[in-house]
Amino acid sequence: MNQAHPTGDFDGLAALVTGGASGIGAAIAALLRDRGARVAVLDRDPAGAPAGTLPVKADVTSDEAIRNGVAEVVAEFGALHTVVGNAGIGAIGTVEDNSDEEWRRVLDVNVLGLVRTARAALPHLRAAAAERPGAVSITHTCSIAATAGLPQRAAYSASKGAVLALTLAMAADHVRDGIRVNCVNPGTVDTPWVGRLLGRAADPAAERAALEARQPTGRLVSADEVAAAVAYLAGPAAAAVTGTALAVDGGMQGLRLRPAT
Numbered sequence: 001m002n003q004a005h006p007t008g009d010f011d012g013l014a015a016l017v018t019g020g021a022s023g024i025g026a027a028i029a030a031l032l033r034d035r036g037a038r039v040a041v042l043d044r045d046p047a048g049a050p051a052g053t054l055p056v057k058a059d060v061t062s063d064e065a066i067r068n069g070v071a072e073v074v075a076e077f078g079a080l081h082t083v084v085g086n087a088g089i090g091a092i093g094t095v096e097d098n099s100d101e102e103w104r105r106v107l108d109v110n111v112l113g114l115v116r117t118a119r120a121a122l123p124h125l126r127a128a129a130a131e132r133p134g135a136v137s138i139t140h141t142c143s144i145a146a147t148a149g150l151p152q153r154a155a156y157s158a159s160k161g162a163v164l165a166l167t168l169a170m171a172a173d174h175v176r177d178g179i180r181v182n183c184v185n186p187g188t189v190d191t192p193w194v195g196r197l198l199g200r201a202a203d204p205a206a207e208r209a210a211l212e213a214r215q216p217t218g219r220l221v222s223a224d225e226v227a228a229a230v231a232y233l234a235g236p237a238a239a240a241v242t243g244t245a246l247a248v249d250g251g252m253q254g255l256r257l258r259p260a261t
C-alpha cells in the first residue's frame with residue numbers, strides 16, 4: 001500500500017479503467033491500486049497496464065468487446081464499484097480539415113466508448129451501490145477542450161463537449177441509484193499522446209514551450225496530478241460530489257493573467 005494513503009480508502013473496492021495502459025489512464029490505475037482497489041485495465045493494447053492490475057484487451061468501439069470485458073472483470077473481482085472512462089483519441093484540424101469518417105471515429109471512441117462502458121457496467125454498479133453507499137462512481141476523462149476554444153481541435157473539442165454534457169446527464173439519471181458521475185478536465189498533460197504530437201511538430205522544443213506557456217503555471221500537467229483528481233472524485237471522500245467537472249489544468253480555464261513584465 002502507498003504510504004501516502006495508509007488507510008487504503010479504496011480497500012475492498014473493484015475498479016475498471018479504460019485506456020489504462022498508457023498516460024493518464026495508467027497513472028489512474030496505478031494510484032487506485034496503491035490506495036487499495038483491485039484494478040482492471042481495459043485497453044485495445046493492454047501491454048502497458050501497470051503491474052498488479054488485471055489487463056483486459058478490448059476496444060471501446062465494440063459493444064460486444066466491452067460487455068465481455070466488463071463481464072470478465074466482474075467474474076474475476078466479484079463486483080464493480082469504480083469505473084473510469086478514460087480511453088480517448090485526438091484529432092487535429094478545423095471543420096474544413098477532417099473527413100466525416102474521422103469525425104465518426106473520434107466521436108465513436110471518445111463519446112460512444114463511454115456510453116458502451118457505462119451501459120455494460122451500470123447493472124453491476126447498481127448492485128454495488130446498495131452495499132457501499134457513496135463509494136460507487138463513474139468518472140470520465142474530459143478535457144479543457146470542452147470549456148475553452150482551442151485552435152485546430154474542432155472534432156476533438158466537439159467530442160469532449162459531448163463528454164461534459166453526457167457526464168451531467170448521467171449524473172442526473174443515476175443519482176437515485178447511488179451512482180455518482182463526474183469528470184476531470186485536464187489541460188495539456190505530459191503523456192505519450194503529447195509526446196507523439198510534439199514528435200510531429202516542425203520544432204518540438206518550440207511547440208512544447210508554447211504548450212507550457214499556455215498554462216498559467218508555466219508547465220504541463222502530470223498524469224499523476226490528473227490521477228489524484230480522479231481518485232478524489234471516485235473515492236468515498238467525495239460521497240457528496242456528483243455532476244462536477246474538476247479542472248486540472250494549471251489555471252488554464254479560470255485565470256486571465258496580465259503579460260509577464
Ligand SMILES: NC(=O)c1ccc[n+]([C@@H]2O[C@H](COP(=O)([O-])OP(=O)(O)OC[C@H]3O[C@@H](n4cnc5c(N)ncnc54)[C@H](O)[C@@H]3O)[C@@H](O)[C@H]2O)c1
Nearest residue numbers: 019022023024043044059060087088143186188189191193
Ligand atoms: N494528454 C493530454 O494533454 C490530455 C488532455 C486532456 C484530456 N486528455 C484525455 O485523457 C485521456 C487519455 O489520454 P492520454 O494522454 O493518457 O493518452 P495516451 O495515448 O497516452 O493513452 C490512451 C490510452 O487509451 C487507449 N485507447 C485508445 N483508443 C482506444 C480504444 N478504442 N479502445 C480501448 N482503448 C483505447 C490507448 O491504447 C492508450 O493506452 C483521453 O481521453 C484524452 O482525451 C488528455
